[in-house]
Amino acid sequence: MKEEKTEHAQIIVKSYSDMFEQEIEEPLWAFVLDKENRLYQIDSIPFYTSLISSNDIVFADIDPETKQLVYQKTVSYSGHSTIQVVLNDETIAMDTIREIFSQMRCVSEQVNDDFFVLDIPEDVDYRLVKAELDNLETAEKIEYAEPSLSDVHRKQTEL
Structure with missing residues (x-):
C-alpha cells in the first residue's frame, strides 16, 4: 500500500x-x-x-x-540538478548571490558562511543558471561544482 x-x-x-x-x-x-x-x-x-x-x-x-x-x-531521477557553490569574495553577502538564483526559481540552502547548495528544478533553463554561475566565477566571486547534473540540464549545455 x-x-x-x-x-x-x-x-x-x-x-x-x-x-x-x-x-x-x-x-x-x-x-x-x-x-x-x-x-x-x-x-x-x-x-x-x-x-x-x-x-x-x-x-x-x-x-x-x-x-x-x-x-x-x-x-x-527527478531531472533536478544539485550545484555546490563556494563564496570567494568576502565583500559580497551570500544572501545577495543566493537571491540571484532564487529569481531563477532555484532553491538554495546555506551550509556554512561561505558554502551553499543550489537545487535546479527540471523545468528551469540551466543555460541561464550556468551563464550566471560562470559570470560570478569569472569575476572571482564564487567557485562552483556540478556534482549532480541531470540529463535534462546536461543536454541544455551541449546545444
Missing part, C-alpha cells in the same frame, strides 16, 4: 567526497512513498553527496547494525 507524502524518513547516504577526499555519511530527508518496497523521494538538497538530487526516488534499506535507513540505489 502506498503511503501519503507526509511521512518523512531520514536516509543515510554513504559516498566518497572529492571535496573532503574521504568517505562521508550524509543524512537526507525523504518522503516515504512505499514503506513495504522501501521507496523514498528525496526531500532535501544534498550538501556533499554526488549523483543524488531533490525529488529523486531512491531505494533504501535498514542497516542491521545501526538500524538506520541507508541509501542503496536511485530508482528514478
Whole structure:
C-alpha cells in the first residue's frame, strides 16, 4: 500500500567526497512513498553527496547494525540538478548571490558562511543558471561544482 507524502524518513547516504577526499555519511530527508518496497523521494538538497538530487526516488534499506535507513540505489531521477557553490569574495553577502538564483526559481540552502547548495528544478533553463554561475566565477566571486547534473540540464549545455 502506498503511503501519503507526509511521512518523512531520514536516509543515510554513504559516498566518497572529492571535496573532503574521504568517505562521508550524509543524512537526507525523504518522503516515504512505499514503506513495504522501501521507496523514498528525496526531500532535501544534498550538501556533499554526488549523483543524488531533490525529488529523486531512491531505494533504501535498514542497516542491521545501526538500524538506520541507508541509501542503496536511485530508482528514478527527478531531472533536478544539485550545484555546490563556494563564496570567494568576502565583500559580497551570500544572501545577495543566493537571491540571484532564487529569481531563477532555484532553491538554495546555506551550509556554512561561505558554502551553499543550489537545487535546479527540471523545468528551469540551466543555460541561464550556468551563464550566471560562470559570470560570478569569472569575476572571482564564487567557485562552483556540478556534482549532480541531470540529463535534462546536461543536454541544455551541449546545444
